[in-house]
Amino acid sequence: MLRAVIVILSLALAAPAYAIESIGGFSFRSIDGGTIDSADWQGSPVLVANTASLCAYTPQYDGLQALYDTYRARGLLVLAVPSDDFAQELGDEAAVKEFCAVNFDLDLPMTEITPVRGREAHPFYAWLRETEGFVPNWNFNKVLIGPDGTVIDTYGSGVDPMSPRIRTRIEALLSQ
Structure with missing residues (x-):
């Protein structure tokens, strides 16, 4: 009996606290203050990239901005998610924003x-x-979310944001 209780408690503690049914249930703290709510993404494709300021891939910020500039009028959202998980981010948000x-x-x-x-x-x-088995294995991994909130594709660090591989998928989503 005690063993069954321990197993049940273990399962309950292991249950994800993020049990969210759709992409509309997430919010991020914005570097500018306030929040970025994924519910606002509904109806638009979104490219999310985990970023870092001190990485060899940091020049991809230019590609992320170019992608945003090219397609934002048609509805594309691009979100940069600075992370220090690979020990390559600056010390605080103010430094990241200025950089x-x-x-x-x-x-x-x-x-x-x-x-x-x-x-x-x-x-x-x-x-x-x-849901997707996707975990960033380095900085500048990218996730393309469709207008309906589904994951369309994931891309590793070596895939430039302005690559035909990403742009073709975005253009198809924007044409729907």
């Missing part, structure tokens, strides 16, 4: 520094892990 403004002139939405892996992963990334 991105000075070096990349970013005006795309950004979150606060956010965990994307492991037990501390943001609920959006925990949801991706559970």
